[in-house]
Amino acid sequence: MSEAPRDGLIVRAARTLRRDARVRFALIALGVLLLLAIAGPLASPYSFDRLDWKHIAESPGWVACHWLGTDRLGRDLYVRALAGIRVSLAIGLTATLVSSLIGIGWGATAGYLGGRTDALMMRFVDVLNSLPYLFLIIALTMLFGRGNPYALFAAVGAVGWISMARIVRGQALSLRQREYIEAAVTSGAGTAHILARHIVPNLLGPVVVYAALTVPQMVLFESFLSFLGLGVQEPLASLGSLIRDGAQEMESAPWMLLVPASVLLVILAAFNLVGEALRDALDPREGGA
């Protein structure tokens, strides 16, 4: 019974993604970057933390296979940028997954149960939302310590679930009025069963849209923290930490800034394009204007 709308959703999403030229371009760009991030290091004899003392702050070119040049310690920028892409994408996706799961669970439960439970659960969300995000994150970076990016960004995702919970709760509130939910209740289905089989599958549309728009936010957030020195630690590289290093050397070696900065911009723009196209396709109310 819940199969039909899900098929419709995927078909509609696929149609939009195929039709829009900008989206096709964004998807191709993401695919190329992903491929490069995985297979690209094979095209270079260096590893991301190898120091090449003979070629320090080399500019991009053919010298000793440093395609995109090297940094102040002679580390290959091509390989480090690819490592940065891997870290940024992995963290962006992990944080999005965690925040979506928490948000869906919280929002669906609050919206479906309604009444006082709903009021209490959403009040908690309001309080959390009024706290400045940044302090929580900085406190968490101190708690987890440095050098543990995945635990840290699971935590970032755990704070980022608030908007997802709000959206899902609104949807669940309207879904619980539907007749098939009433039918399920009268036929004796339990709350957990109804939530898992009838509520959650039917709110996948907005969830997919919002999750797609959350990925670039999380990528951005990771880069921001790494830029401040609070995220990924040396010798590991993230796009944010590369931009930070590049900004310090931009007078003598501008490519150290331009390479990671342009990669980050492509990733952010591509995810935003795909997310917004999905929103226009699946959630027509929020599109336009």
Added chain:
Amino acid sequence: MLRYALRRLSGFLPTLFVIVTVSFFVIRLAPGGPFEAEQGLRADVRANLEAAYGLNRPLWAQYGRYVGGVLHGDFGPSLKLRDVAVSELIARGLPLSAGLGFAAMALALLAGVGLGLAAALKRGGLIDHATGAFAVLGVSLPGFVVGPFLALVFGLYLHWLPVAGWQPDFAHAVLPLVTLALPVAAYIARLTRGSALEVLRSDYVRTARAKGLSAGRIVLHHVLRPALLPVVSYLGPAVAAIVTGSLVVESVFGLPGTGRYLAEGALNRDYSLVMGMVIVYGTLTLGCNLLADLAYGWLDPRVRYE
């Protein structure tokens, strides 16, 4: 209005208190301490250091002492920057950081509302397209890319503006201000354009036109106020964006503000410095949110009675 204001105001102190308490305990839960990183520090010397700063006492006692101190305006000594009190660091850096933040907010509001209105009034025109491009770019470009890029182009290649060696004058403030205001201005332009278009389509604007009012009068008296509502409700997040952005901008342009102390303190486990910054920025953010709420209630009487 007064009751609405009081209700909003009553949430301010408890929220601040929760932030301070949670931050205090969360940063203490972490393993390691401020003196962990020092090379060759003997165990007894470290114990003495910790005793001197009161770090060997039970956590709740430290918390009580800290809150008591803060209520008297004493934020404690910095644990890493020797011989400096945290309140001194705040007094030194805050005027610059706060001034820059407020100036950036004013700039963003002026530019954003102006561009958004202009785009809506001449829909499909040159300004509309330019604003659209500006909005997309401004929202998706992070400050830590824009800042270095502007410094590279206008400072190092064109030599128009200084990028290092901060002096409190206009030329030094231009690039930090623009970097800080850009994303907020872009978002405000988008919001204003959308809501102004909606208002321009409404019946009462058509009536005003039919009455023969001048275009300027219609915009000023009938369009602006309702069109600003979404902008005002965005002010809270905008303040958060500017606070976050100022951390980046101060680090990129080497400004001696308070922003760097937050990251620096967190890196060094300088408990009292981080806590001082949390209180300063928490008060600023919550205070500005409160002002935004009050402004919203003043502009839209409906929310006062919800």
